Amino acid sequence: MMREKILMCGNEAIGEGAIQANCQFYAGYPITPQNELTAYMARRMYEEGRVFIQSESEISAINMVFGASLAGARAMTSSSSPGISLKQEGISYLVGCELPAVIVNIMRGGPGLGNIAPSQADYFQAVKGGGHGDYKTIVLAPSSVEEAFNLTRLSFDLADHYRNPVIILGDGLLGQMMEPLPQILNSKLKIQNYPKDWALTGCLGRKPRIIRSLLLGEGELERHNQKLQEKFKSISEKEVRFERLYLEDAEFVLIAYGTVSRICKAVVNNLRGKNKKIGLIRPITLWPFPEKIIRETAEKIEGILVVEMSAGQMLEDVKLAVEGKCPVYFCGRMGGGIPTEEEIYEKLSQMLI
Amino acid sequence: MKEEIICAGFGGQGIMFLGKILALAGMKENKYVSWMPSYGAEVRGGTAHSMVVISDKEIASPIVSHPTTAIVMNQPSLDKFLPKTKAQGLVIVNTSLAKVNSPRKDLEVLEIPATEMAASLGNIKIANMIVLGVYLAKKKLLNLESALQSLKETLAEQFLELNISALKAGFNL
Amino acid sequence: MKITNKTSSTNQTSKALRKVFSLPASMRDVAMHYCSGCGHGIIHRLICEVIDELEIREKTIGVAPVGCAVLAYDYWNFDTTEASHGRPPAVATGIKRILPERIVFTYQGDGDLAAIGTAEIIHTANRGENITVIFVNNAVYGMTGGQMAPTTILGQKTETTPWGRDAQRDGFPLKISEMLALLSGVVYVERTAVNNAKNVLLTKKAIKKAFLNQIENKGFSLVEILSPCPTYWRMSPVEAVKWIETEMVKYYPLGVIKG
Numbered sequence: 001m002m003r004e005k006i007l008m009c010g011n012e013a014i015g016e017g018a019i020q021a022n023c024q025f026y027a028g029y030p031i032t033p034q035n036e037l038t039a040y041m042a043r044r045m046y047e048e049g050r051v052f053i054q055s056e057s058e059i060s061a062i063n064m065v066f067g068a069s070l071a072g073a074r075a076m077t078s079s080s081s082p083g084i085s086l087k088q089e090g091i092s093y094l095v096g097c098e099l100p101a102v103i104v105n106i107m108r109g110g111p112g113l114g115n116i117a118p119s120q121a122d123y124f125q126a127v128k129g130g131g132h133g134d135y136k137t138i139v140l141a142p143s144s145v146e147e148a149f150n151l152t153r154l155s156f157d158l159a160d161h162y163r164n165p166v167i168i169l170g171d172g173l174l175g176q177m178m179e180p181l182p183q184i185l186n187s188k189l190k191i192q193n194y195p196k197d198w199a200l201t202g203c204l205g206r207k208p209r210i211i212r213s214l215l216l217g218e219g220e221l222e223r224h225n226q227k228l229q230e231k232f233k234s235i236s237e238k239e240v241r242f243e244r245l246y247l248e249d250a251e252f253v254l255i256a257y258g259t260v261s262r263i264c265k266a267v268v269n270n271l272r273g274k275n276k277k278i279g280l281i282r283p284i285t286l287w288p289f290p291e292k293i294i295r296e297t298a299e300k301i302e303g304i305l306v307v308e309m310s311a312g313q314m315l316e317d318v319k320l321a322v323e324g325k326c327p328v329y330f331c332g333r334m335g336g337g338i339p340t341e342e343e344i345y346e347k348l349s350q351m352l353i
Numbered sequence: 354m355k356e357e358i359i360c361a362g363f364g365g366q367g368i369m370f371l372g373k374i375l376a377l378a379g380m381k382e383n384k385y386v387s388w389m390p391s392y393g394a395e396v397r398g399g400t401a402h403s404m405v406v407i408s409d410k411e412i413a414s415p416i417v418s419h420p421t422t423a424i425v426m427n428q429p430s431l432d433k434f435l436p437k438t439k440a441q442g443l444v445i446v447n448t449s450l451a452k453v454n455s456p457r458k459d460l461e462v463l464e465i466p467a468t469e470m471a472a473s474l475g476n477i478k479i480a481n482m483i484v485l486g487v488y489l490a491k492k493k494l495l496n497l498e499s500a501l502q503s504l505k506e507t508l509a510e511q512f513l514e515l516n517i518s519a520l521k522a523g524f525n526l
Numbered sequence: 527m528k529i530t531n532k533t534s535s536t537n538q539t540s541k542a543l544r545k546v547f548s549l550p551a552s553m554r555d556v557a558m559h560y561c562s563g564c565g566h567g568i569i570h571r572l573i574c575e576v577i578d579e580l581e582i583r584e585k586t587i588g589v590a591p592v593g594c595a596v597l598a599y600d601y602w603n604f605d606t607t608e609a610s611h612g613r614p615p616a617v618a619t620g621i622k623r624i625l626p627e628r629i630v631f632t633y634q635g636d637g638d639l640a641a642i643g644t645a646e647i648i649h650t651a652n653r654g655e656n657i658t659v660i661f662v663n664n665a666v667y668g669m670t671g672g673q674m675a676p677t678t679i680l681g682q683k684t685e686t687t688p689w690g691r692d693a694q695r696d697g698f699p700l701k702i703s704e705m706l707a708l709l710s711g712v713v714y715v716e717r718t719a720v721n722n723a724k725n726v727l728l729t730k731k732a733i734k735k736a737f738l739n740q741i742e743n744k745g746f747s748l749v750e751i752l753s754p755c756p757t758y759w760r761m762s763p764v765e766a767v768k769w770i771e772t773e774m775v776k777y778y779p780l781g782v783i784k785g
Contacts, residue, residue, distance in 0.1 A: 005380055007373070007376060007377055007380055007386075007388070024624060025620065025623065025624060027620070032392070033392060051623045051624065053619065053623070053653075055616070055649070056645050056646070056648075056649035057645055059613065059616075059645075059646075060613070060616040060645065060646050060649065061616075063609065063610060063613035063616035063617050063620070063646070064616045064617070064619050064620040064623075065620060066609070066610075066613075066616075066617050066620060067589075067607075067609075067616065067617035067618060067619060067620020067621040067622075067624075068620035068621070068623065068624045069620070070607050070617075070620075070621065071587070071620065071621045071624040071625050071628075072624065072625075073624040075620070089610055090610060090613075093608075093610050097607075097608070116392065172392070173389065173415075173416070176389065176390050176392050177387060177388060177389040177390075177415050178373065178376060178387065178388040178389075179386065179387050179388075179412075179415070180380045180385075180386060200587045200605040200606075200607055200621070201587075201605070201625060201628065202584050202585035202586060202587060202604075202605055202625075202628050202629075203583070203584050203603075203604050203605050204584035204585060205584075208602070208603055208604050208605050208606070209605050210599045210605075210606050210607070211606075211607040211608065212590075212599065212607065212608040213608065214596060214597075214608055259415075259416075262412075262413055262414045262415060262416070263413075263414045263416060265413035265414065266413035266414035268413075269413055338416060340416075340418050341414070341418065342418070
């Protein structure tokens, strides 16, 4: 039976996005609230004749992805906050070896074992590198089930294009919530093919290749770092993505990403109904961060309110972008708390809106 | 139109499923829908709720703090969500497991002994379908047919008849 | 001595001047960084000879460890990757599942395989991944300066067991090959040594079998090789090879453990 739409949770939509991006390898370890994704991949990868492995740990999963990626395959792993901490060494190696991979983090409350409620407290870890060494990963933050699907498809192209890991940063709400996804199972979306003339496939007909990040020669590692930084610069010039709402005449602007931006959107819609000149900027890429639009907006408005499920992490990047051009306020919840519309109205009223 | 529903009760009462059928039925009628579960470490027992938004317009926030309709299946859920329900909102209460004792006069409260009715139909687990039927008949936002179709697409054959009978029983109350 | 001729298997020289020793095609013609008397150079060469003889050089992918053999890819003339410390079996799993027709092997020391990478080796073995593992046991951490390894034997002095390994304080030497042999996914485990000519030949035979098993799709094979580390055993190379025979094999007996 062909259905026009299908009701799916965010975790499943990410899985289907990966399937449709021709992801050939998935390894993962159970952790709430992303288990639906692992279960979805177990079923779908088998149906598609691709590789699914339930690994013995998150560490093992990221290293299996490392192996699959260096063999030329599109590869993905997923986890939630504590498990993503375990993967950081592997992510650093992927960057160092310039290997593409997609890593999904459906964030939960921390620090420590924390809880399984939604959180955005892994922002710093995701956008500032996360593991050891000078590096960046592209970070995509979907805010709806459909966008989770679309950004996952995109993440594989970005990973291949730049030969760099890409992180899908969602939270427990995104993973668990269900929304209709149109037409996905019938779609024949074009898959980009990137030549992998660096992959290890056996040296038949060519010189042997080496994949490594250990560079001990005089100045060798510094040169490698300079090359990586050039790449990061190019990414930050070309790959910034964001959504803007009512910026033309806004006097105050909310900045939020992921599911929190949905709550902010409800607030903005409501206040616009009351003729309040309020707008919204929603970063879709958290790295590269949309600092240009924020800086330009800050010059024209009276204030910014950053809303996050953290103690104020993206807040720091907003302040860096604003460069003191307007006041920046913050409304945040931690440890699994979700900001309510009321809390945002309250904060806005303190800002004299 | 924007309907914001909270379904709440004990884990095992089919609270999540009730919400999913509402969302599916809304989707069938080409409305914007979202379904958001409360999720916890426990698989059975404890309290659970799901938030369903059904709208003519794109849904900004899938999170419902003040529902326009609350479907509550036990006392803790009634105590928690009746006070949060919007004025002129609807509260459907499973009076087999909850007793209404609220000073609010700005709500429409439907008292349904759903668990007892379900037991008389042969299985207390279908109390969720009885209140779903009551909701559809009362609110007239979604068609019975959409809910029936959603059940057919979701449930295994052996459970279908029982659930449909409960849904219809609730609808015809 | 500099060896320049890289052809080994097809030798066309005259009968009078028959070549009996040359560099395997799987080996690069470069000087190694290993200490004098170290076993790694021998083991590298044995692997390369086996790969040449099985004619699989062009479809082999090696996974190098973190440890003294971290630079193995500088010596091997086939596709090789690094892996983070302890994770070569996970990396090899990823490669082999994507390229099941290629020959994939890991080269791991005792710290890499039997300490930090214990989980990976056990679960890779238990899944019965069709790969070959070369496990070099020299009972010490060499690269970091001679600390206790999981396989350090009782009484052995290291940087972190200055008065000798004490079971009460430091635990017992880990017989990981015996442990792995218990797993259903494992088809072949053998322990050999490179302390004398006979054992070197037996080691080569074992390595060959471990690769053949993979070629024949039999499943997970591991060869543990007792290997001298004169530098951190604080011995001469001659004393070191003797110590394998007099001390190490008492705790780590040689021979086929499974298969």
